[in-house]
Amino acid sequence: xxxxxxxxxxxxxxxxxxxxxxxxxxxxxxxxxxxxxxxxxxxxxxxxxxxxxxxxxxxxxxxxxxxxxxxxxxxxxxxxxxxxxxxxxxxxxxxxxxxxxxxxxxxxxxxxxxxxxxxxxxxxxxxxxxxxxxxxxxxxxxxxxxxxxxxxxxxxxxxxxxxxxxxxxxxxxxxxxxxxxxxxxxxxxxxxxx
Amino acid sequence: xxxxxxxxxxxxxxxxxxxxxxxxxxxxxxxxxxxxxxxxxxxxxxxxxxxxxxxxxxxxxxxxxxxxxxxxxxxxxxxxxxxxxxxxxxxxxxxxxxxxxxxxxxxxxxxxxxxxxxxxxxxxxxxxxxxxxxxxxxxxxxxxxxxxxxxxxxxxxxxxxxxxxxxxxxxxxxxxxxxxxxxxxxxxxxxxxxxxxxxxxxxxxxxxxxxxxxxxxxxxxxxxx
Numbered sequence: 001x002x003x004x005x006x007x008x009x010x011x012x013x014x015x016x017x018x019x020x021x022x023x024x025x026x027x028x029x030x031x032x033x034x035x036x037x038x039x040x041x042x043x044x045x046x047x048x049x050x051x052x053x054x055x056x057x058x059x060x061x062x063x064x065x066x067x068x069x070x071x072x073x074x075x076x077x078x079x080x081x082x083x084x085x086x087x088x089x090x091x092x093x094x095x096x097x098x099x100x101x102x103x104x105x106x107x108x109x110x111x112x113x114x115x116x117x118x119x120x121x122x123x124x125x126x127x128x129x130x131x132x133x134x135x136x137x138x139x140x141x142x143x144x145x146x147x148x149x150x151x152x153x154x155x156x157x158x159x160x161x162x163x164x165x166x167x168x169x170x171x172x173x174x175x176x177x178x179x180x181x182x183x184x185x186x187x188x189x190x191x192x193x194x
Numbered sequence: 195x196x197x198x199x200x201x202x203x204x205x206x207x208x209x210x211x212x213x214x215x216x217x218x219x220x221x222x223x224x225x226x227x228x229x230x231x232x233x234x235x236x237x238x239x240x241x242x243x244x245x246x247x248x249x250x251x252x253x254x255x256x257x258x259x260x261x262x263x264x265x266x267x268x269x270x271x272x273x274x275x276x277x278x279x280x281x282x283x284x285x286x287x288x289x290x291x292x293x294x295x296x297x298x299x300x301x302x303x304x305x306x307x308x309x310x311x312x313x314x315x316x317x318x319x320x321x322x323x324x325x326x327x328x329x330x331x332x333x334x335x336x337x338x339x340x341x342x343x344x345x346x347x348x349x350x351x352x353x354x355x356x357x358x359x360x361x362x363x364x365x366x367x368x369x370x371x372x373x374x375x376x377x378x379x380x381x382x383x384x385x386x387x388x389x390x391x392x393x394x395x396x397x398x399x400x401x402x403x404x405x406x407x408x409x410x411x412x413x414x415x416x417x418x419x
Contacts, residue, residue, distance in 0.1 A: 085288030146260035147269030170308030
């Protein structure tokens with residue numbers, strides 16, 4: 001049987017293509033399913049976790065207690081409820097609180113709200129913050145999450161602002177209808193530092 | 195002549211199948227499989243300043259190391275609880291935040307997010323390290339978070355941790371981000387810090403070159419579990 005040059009060169013190209021794709025396939029499949037056996041232990045590590053833990057200290061706060069002047073309560077509530085601070089589908093109920101406190105007190109109150117131990121927290125941050133709690137319906141789909149971000153709307157949001165500059169420092173929410181426990185009297189033991 | 199045509203057809207089919215299989219076969223690169231609980235996670239990546247996602251429209255991007263907590267290992271509440279450290283650009287309650295942040299969600303659905311002001315991302319493309327370590331916090335189970343060796347959080351939150359992930363998210367469906375993978379990863383297992391030492395770090399399950407638009411977030415992630 002006589003094979004024309006064109007057919008022959010076509011065949012050669014196809015064989016080369018096949019070989020190349022097989023090569024790619026082999027290379028990709030070479031990645032192990034289980035990596036544990038391929039792990040290099042300790043001596044080649046780039047970081048020293050013990051050293052990091054030993055050296056690391058809570059970050060120094062450049063805005064420690066200043067004694068004011070603080071943003072006014074009206075000013076901080078205006079900022080928290082401004083249209084640009086709300087999500088597209090957020091709705092305010094009109095139920096709102098704004099309380100001036102230190103970061104340390106905030107964390108103790110937050111622990112109390114969450115039903116966690118309060119008195120043993122090692123807190124010494126006396127930065128002043130405005131804590132604003134807004135009631136209503138707040139969409140949560142914008143959160144970051146390693147899984148679903150399809151969280152149902154929250155019934156309240158708690159926003160933390162630098163008391164002097166009004167810069168937003170963080171926010172939180174939770175499963176209860178309103179964070180009453182946050183505003184209760186702190187346990188006596190936590191009145192002192194820690 | 196018929197035989198030749200048949201042979202050509204068969205070769206074409208083989209080549210097509212092989213190429214197709216090659217592009218669909220992404221295995222475990224970037225996938226650290228540890229059978230026990232994690233005692234820590236450490237990641238380095240070159241932080242890109244992703245384009246402004248339109249923070250005034252409520253959008254943001256984030257690039258994050260997440261560390262599952264409370265013994266959870268799922269993707270939906272109530273089997274999803276975590277702490278995380280990473281980079282955030284865009285909407286955060288009326289402000290345009292372009293910097294590092296921390297986040298946590300507990301098993302009982304308490305959620306917190308905070309700006310990190312003690313460490314800055316620096317210039318575009320600068321390498322940074324992110325670490326989460328379970329340890330006692332004032333005598334209770336908890337987690338410590340570090341960025342560039344600076345502690346950025348400490349929380350009392352239950353052990354164990356069964357899964358970690360590094361992921362990119364964008365809340366804009368028209369803005370997939372660049373494909374950025376951790377340049378280096380370690381995890382702690384059975385008391386030892388172990389290094390992921392195999393080649394390029396890529397997504398474990400789906401095609402690493404595909405983003406998923408899911409639940410209003412454009413999402414790309416690498417799991418270690």
